[in-house]
Amino acid sequence: MPNIINYAQQFERTIENRYRQGALSGALGTSSARFINTNTIQIPRLDVGGYKEHNRSGGWNRQNLTNTWEPKTLLHDRDVQFFVDTMDVDETNLVLSAANVTAEFLSSQAIPEVDSYRFSKLYYEYATAFGKTPETGTLDSSTVLEMFDEFYRKADEAEVPQEGRMLYMTPTTAKLLKTATQVTRSVDARQAGAVNRAVTALDTLEIKSTPSVRMLTAYDFTDGCLPGAGAQQINMIMVHPTAVLSPIKHSAIYLKGPDQHDQGDGWLYQNRMYMDLFLLERKVTGVYMHVGPVAA
Numbered sequence: 001m002p003n004i005i006n007y008a009q010q011f012e013r014t015i016e017n018r019y020r021q022g023a024l025s026g027a028l029g030t031s032s033a034r035f036i037n038t039n040t041i042q043i044p045r046l047d048v049g050g051y052k053e054h055n056r057s058g059g060w061n062r063q064n065l066t067n068t069w070e071p072k073t074l075l076h077d078r079d080v081q082f083f084v085d086t087m088d089v090d091e092t093n094l095v096l097s098a099a100n101v102t103a104e105f106l107s108s109q110a111i112p113e114v115d116s117y118r119f120s121k122l123y124y125e126y127a128t129a130f131g132k133t134p135e136t137g138t139l140d141s142s143t144v145l146e147m148f149d150e151f152y153r154k155a156d157e158a159e160v161p162q163e164g165r166m167l168y169m170t171p172t173t174a175k176l177l178k179t180a181t182q183v184t185r186s187v188d189a190r191q192a193g194a195v196n197r198a199v200t201a202l203d204t205l206e207i208k209s210t211p212s213v214r215m216l217t218a219y220d221f222t223d224g225c226l227p228g229a230g231a232q233q234i235n236m237i238m239v240h241p242t243a244v245l246s247p248i249k250h251s252a253i254y255l256k257g258p259d260q261h262d263q264g265d266g267w268l269y270q271n272r273m274y275m276d277l278f279l280l281e282r283k284v285t286g287v288y289m290h291v292g293p294v295a296a
Contacts, residue, residue, distance in 0.1 A: 023111045024210045025118040027166055028239070028246045028277065035074065035249045042069040043245070045282065074249055074276045076117055078221075080105070085266040086258055098255050101269050110273065113225040115214040118246060118277045119168070123217045123234055125279035126287050135290040139235055144176040148202065151238040151288040158285035160240050167205045169236040170212040173290075177202070205238070217291060227294070236290045243279060243286030250274035 035041055049063025082105075084096045126132050135147060148167070155165065169177070215235075218228030256268040279287060 021211060023115060024168070024208050024214070025115045025246075027208075027241050028118055028122075028244045035247070039249075040071050040073045041247075042071050043280065044068075045070055070281055072245065072276075072278045074247070074274060076121075076221075076276050077272075077274045078113070079270070079272040080109075081271075082269040083263060083266055084269070085264065089267065098267055098269060102253070102255075105269075105271065109224060110271070112211075112214055113221075114273070114275070115210070116216065116219050116225050117221075117275075119210075119215050119234060119237070120217055120219050120228075120231075121277040122237070122239070122244065122279060122287065123289065123291070125277070126284065126289065127217075130279065130281065130284050132284060132287075134234075135288075136292060137290075139173060139176055139290065139292065141176050141179045142181050144173065144236075145180040147236070147290055148177075148238070151236075152205075154288060155238065155240070155285070160286045161242075162204060164242070165205045165238060165240050167202060167207045167236070167238050168210050168215065169207065170215055170233065171209050172212065173235045174207070174209045177207075212294075216294065231294060232291045233294045234289055234291050238288045240283070240286035243283035244277060245280060246275070246277040248273065248275040 045068045047064075047066040047068070049065075052061035052063075054061070082101055084101065089096050123134070127134055135150075137143065137147070139147060156162070212233060213227070215233065215237075216227050216231040217234060218231040220226045220228045250272065251274070252270075252272045254268075254270040256270070258265050258267065261268050
């Protein structure tokens with residue numbers, strides 16, 4: 001595909017980029033998984049028996065030990081390449097410089113795709129691989145806090161640690177939470193007119209408001225990252241990071257000057273990311289989510 005280049009007519013090097021939020025799924029990332037000479041990792045599991053009544057006449061109750069493995073295979077292997085002719089760099093007044101190309105690609109393509117892939121894969125693992133049923137009831141200012149409380153109750157019953165739980169939600173859901181009828185609000189007039197209505201935590205959970213376009217149930221990764229056919233909106237996810245394994249096995253960025261390759265008189269930019277996300281079978285109870293139709 002040929003580059004579409006608009007040559008510089010004025011001396012302006014500041015790029016007018018779209019607003020782009022940084023990566024939001026970073027808390028789900030992990031470096032604990034090691035893939036050595038393979039694309040599959042085996043996660044060890046151990047089962048042990050419990051106590052039995054002690055016999056004061058002597059002896060011990062022997063129980064069984066069972067060691068099994070849970071295999072996980074990486075699937076998301078992505079790459080991209082850009083070629084910029086030497087004169088195109090010069091005649092666009094450095095707009096097509098390596099630094100600008102790298103920054104724009106990471107902010108507008110790579111980072112949103114990583115978030116989108118992780119959240120959609122988490123949905124797939126939860127709803128398809130492990131057959132769990134996400135909540136689908138109507139969310140409004142009178143029900144959103146009740147839904148959260150139900151997630152919290154289920155996690156408590158499943159003995160999921162309270163410390164470390166994360167709450168991801170779309171801006172629309174965050175707005176509902178801010179106006180939830182069960183929340184009591186007060187304004188301190190002594191604060192020199194400053195009113196802070198932000199809800200950044202709820203019952204010790206950190207809240208991350210995540211763009212709706214990054215929280216869909218399915219994406220088309222044929223060319224970049226686009227909403228998939230029939231995708232639904234993930235409105236809210238409560239997750240404990242220990243329930244998720246999200247390794248990046250390989251990440252590589254290469255910048256080759258005109259004398260470092262044979263593809264022409266110009267700069268060659270190459271970027272590869274090899275990663276995935278897995279929900280651990282024994283920690284499925286660390287994830288709860290609500291989905292609904294995609295907003296128009």
